Amino acid sequence: MAVVYQALHRRLSSLACRLHSTYVRKMRYLNQLKEDDSLCRQAQASGTFYLFHNLSPFLQKVGKKYLVPQLSAAEMKRILEKLPEAEQWLEKSVLIGCSDEHRPHFALDLGALDKSAIESELQGSFTDLRKALFVVDGKDSPLLASAQSLLRWHDSHQYCSKTGQPTQKNPAGSKRVCHASGVTYYPQMSPVVITLVSDGSRCLLARQPSFPQGMFTALSGFCDMGENVEETVRREVAEEVGLEVESLRYSASQHWPFPSSSLMIACHALVGAQRAEISVDSLELEEARWFGLEEIVEGLKREPSSSKQDDGSFLPWFPPKQAIAHQLICEWVQQQSA
Secondary structure (H helix, E strand, C coil), X not given: CHHHHHHHHHHHHHHHHHHCCHHHHHHHHHHHHHHCHHHHHHHHXXXXXXXXXXXXXXXXXXXXEEECCCEEHHXXXXXXXXXXXXXXXXXXXXXXXXXXXXCEEEEEXXXXXXXXXXXXXXXXXXXXXXXHCXXXXXXXXXXXXXXXXXXXXXXXXXXXXXXXXXXXXXXXXXXXXECCCCEEECCCCEEEEEEEEECCCCEEEEECCCCCCCECECEEEECCCCCCHHHHHHHHHHHHHCCCXXXXXXXXXXXXXXXXXXXXXXXXXXXXXXXXXXXXXXXXXXXXEEECHHHHHHHHHCCHHHCECXXXXXXXXXXXXXXXXXXXXXXXXXXXXX
């Protein structure tokens, strides 16, 4: 009788899945992989793998394009076959998504292996993630960012903060457990506000000393414990440029893997035009200034390579379209042009 009930349950579950959208089915499948260790191990045998080396993703250049190759489990085993305990290497992988056809995607960092040997065999190169995010296809950028963040989190949480004992990851990489204390650790992101300040006719952009020459962007800062988004925006603007926000509105959000894993919460903030004199916090910023519409439009067209002038100075340029700061600036331009 139990077998009949189980068969009926599977049929009903299958029917329910067919009634759901592709997105719902995919999300529920991913959740199953996170919760069912044996199912996830089976999925590793049919999944695809994105390779990293010390957190740098593997890319292949084809013509002028940079591609992010997906290696099959068979290809992964071929690469790892020279190493002892190849199966344990696959266990180090983390689940980062799946296709609409439910083919799971994993990320694996091979930092312990010889980088040049892998690059030579696969005819590609491991590339710094900051560069990779701006040269690969737009659909691949979020996947690389989330993969690196998850791999970095596992690398930095190998020991329990309570007992000091080693923690163990589950096959999906969705958590780590300290068996000595029973504490379960889950990957977390730090909330960060990124704010484009305007006085109605101009917008304020700033740069830090570590930025590439000529690059200006919106103000940003981590949320303090106990703060909401509005309080963080007002505090950051006051701290960094000495202005008081009168009103603000939410724009969008974006995962950003730097410096570790952040949730960028993008906002527009308005300050009074009569109180728009900037007072820069030199500990945080190298420069901050107001930009008019015409200067912003020209800056959006400018490439970093073309910003240097004959006298050695640099014309302002802004973050590329993959960064949410670019979206904020474009939204401001559209508002001013309306």
